[in-house]
Amino acid sequence: xxxxxxxxxxxxxxxxxxxxxxxxxxxxxxxxxxxxxxxxxxxxxxxxxxxxxxxxxxxxxxxxxxxxxxxxxxxxxxxxxxxxxxxxxxxxxxxxxxxxxxxxxxxxxxxxxx
Amino acid sequence: xxxxxxxxxxxxxxxxxxxxxxxxxxxxxxxxxxxxxxxxxxxxxxxxxxxxxxxxxxxxxxxxxxxxxxxxxxxxxxxxxxxxxxxxxxxxxxxxxxxxxxxxxxxxxxxx
Numbered sequence: 001x002x003x004x005x006x007x008x009x010x011x012x013x014x015x016x017x018x019x020x021x022x023x024x025x026x027x028x029x030x031x032x033x034x035x036x037x038x039x040x041x042x043x044x045x046x047x048x049x050x051x052x053x054x055x056x057x058x059x060x061x062x063x064x065x066x067x068x069x070x071x072x073x074x075x076x077x078x079x080x081x082x083x084x085x086x087x088x089x090x091x092x093x094x095x096x097x098x099x100x101x102x103x104x105x106x107x108x109x110x111x112x113x114x
Numbered sequence: 115x116x117x118x119x120x121x122x123x124x125x126x127x128x129x130x131x132x133x134x135x136x137x138x139x140x141x142x143x144x145x146x147x148x149x150x151x152x153x154x155x156x157x158x159x160x161x162x163x164x165x166x167x168x169x170x171x172x173x174x175x176x177x178x179x180x181x182x183x184x185x186x187x188x189x190x191x192x193x194x195x196x197x198x199x200x201x202x203x204x205x206x207x208x209x210x211x212x213x214x215x216x217x218x219x220x221x222x223x224x225x226x
Binding site (some may be wrong): 004006033035040041042043044045048049058088090092097098100101102104105106107108110 | 117120123146148150152155156157158159160163165166200204208210211213214217218
């Protein structure tokens, strides 16, 4: 079945450490997205990519970085510059950036700072 | 610009009662509107979407929503709540120029 796979499901980060969250899709979608979810704040856009080798900052990009070297993959790195990284991270994809059919979401990665 | 406001962070209904979750949007151009549902520690699932066709949109599990341009609203309803409907619901808007913008969510509790 086609879908989006996020790994790991749970991740623990020490202070000052960079960590990378994986997102892989086999839906042949061009566009991919990363959102951060905090209680009571809904989802906030971190980065998005419309096509391979291209990506743009979202509303809360500081302290994060991404790459899009393959159509199927859109990993997110949470750097030590992100001062409050504890959150639920959701990856999504869509057929194209401007299409109106909605996004398909992965099951999320819960990141905790220890 | 695009934004979404969900009125009520928590809604509680009895099993079998009407479900009404409120969503108002702001958009400088005709919007695409969506409702998603999220169960604990899971991703979001699409319930229904409005893409400028019929103003009354039917989704999965008997949910429906009506686009009202004059009220800039897209409220979600279900005639009879089921225990399995307990979850968090998100309204989202897109103008096709930006990625989806989500509301802050409404947690639905269903009482037996």
